[in-house]
Structures are given as structure tokens and as C-alpha cells.
Amino acid sequence: MPLYLTLLIISVIFPLTLSFDKKVAFYRHWPVLFPSLLVTGALFIIFDIYFAGQDIWGFNPRYHSGIVLAYLPLEEWLFFIVIPYASIFIHYVIIAYYPKAFFSYKITIIITIVLISVLIPGVIMNLQKAYTLVYFSAMIIVLTVAALVSTDLLKKFYVTFLVILIPFSIINGILTGSFIAGEVVWYNHLEITGIRFFTIPVEDFTYGFSLILINLLLMNYFRKLIKNPHNG
Numbered sequence: 001m002p003l004y005l006t007l008l009i010i011s012v013i014f015p016l017t018l019s020f021d022k023k024v025a026f027y028r029h030w031p032v033l034f035p036s037l038l039v040t041g042a043l044f045i046i047f048d049i050y051f052a053g054q055d056i057w058g059f060n061p062r063y064h065s066g067i068v069l070a071y072l073p074l075e076e077w078l079f080f081i082v083i084p085y086a087s088i089f090i091h092y093v094i095i096a097y098y099p100k101a102f103f104s105y106k107i108t109i110i111i112t113i114v115l116i117s118v119l120i121p122g123v124i125m126n127l128q129k130a131y132t133l134v135y136f137s138a139m140i141i142v143l144t145v146a147a148l149v150s151t152d153l154l155k156k157f158y159v160t161f162l163v164i165l166i167p168f169s170i171i172n173g174i175l176t177g178s179f180i181a182g183e184v185v186w187y188n189h190l191e192i193t194g195i196r197f198f199t200i201p202v203e204d205f206t207y208g209f210s211l212i213l214i215n216l217l218l219m220n221y222f223r224k225l226i227k228n229p230h231n232g
Contacts, residue, residue, distance in 0.1 A: 041080030
């Protein structure tokens, strides 16, 4: 089995199996989760296709199925269902078992301001680097929206994301070349800052952060829409 596909299966098998845990009851979120995954995935895939088409990044055929659609292997299409599903599952597990595990409003706002203050210069200094520009900008936009419309979500997400980073770093580390010969995913060094944590480009952390938070924001929106269908 190709490595990329194997990593996706490993990532989702336990969250999917444990989705029916009585305390978490993650399956109850499915009516708002799956529409969110589709909308967010479509947005990210647009950029994925563009980047792959422009050789800003690409995929090593040695490690994927060989089934390619619009420059992207099958595994990359599945990525936007599997990885957010697993990550959001972790988010709700932590909330269920540790309901008081969140930052105060003041700390949340401070963290948000600090992150945006770091990202803005990062955008300005890397205007010619497409991958950096897009995903630094995406995180700025998502953070701003979240701070304005759902601070309660941010208070929890800053905590849960720290836990999500553990499996994220393992999976993304392997994808970017840790523990294997070569890379599953390669990056054009002219289109990224070059700052890496082990083998993971710093941009991938903003990518993952934005991917998960957009899904959570959309889930909240769809919940409100279901409860008040005439106010949407």
C-alpha cells in the first residue's frame, strides 16, 4: 500500500472507530461536520491545484497511488476529509474530557494579536513567495474572523491545537521527508521561507491551523443555520 494512503488510514481509523464513544458522541457532529469538510476542502484544493500546476509544490509518485486528478494524487483529495476529521475529533475529545481546558478571554486576545503581529510582517517580507503569501494571509484572515465572531471557539482551539500538533507533526513530518528516503510532498524552495521545524515548512503549521479552524467556524455556522433556518 502506498505510504501516503497508509498514513491517511492510520490517521482516521481510530477517530472513526471512537466516534461512537458515549462521552464524546462525535457522530452527533456529522450533520455539520461533513458539509464543513466539503466547503473547506474545496477552497484548499483550488490552491493545491494551482500550486501543483505551477510547480510550487508536488508529490513524489514513489509514495502515492498513481491516481492523479488535476495534478493532485487521490491521497491529497482524501487529505481534506481525513486530516480535518481526525483533528476535529481530537478537539471535541479534549472538550468532552477536559471542559475547563481553555484560555481566558484576555489571554486569547493577546495570543491572537501576537500571532497576527508576527504573520503580517511575514506576509510583507514574502510577497514574492506564493505558498508563504497564501497561507500566512489565510491564517491572518481566519484569526481575525474567529476573534470577531467566535472568541469562545478560539479560547478552546488554542488549547486543543497544541494537542493536535502532536499527530500533525508526526504525519506531516513523514510527508515532508522525516524517517523516509526523499519526500512524499516536495516544495519549491523559492516559494517558501525556508524556515522548517525538522522537515516541516513553517507554512504548513499555518496551513493546518487555518484548515481546522475554518472547519470549526463553519460547523458553528451550520449549527445556527439548522436551528434557525429562516435566519441564514
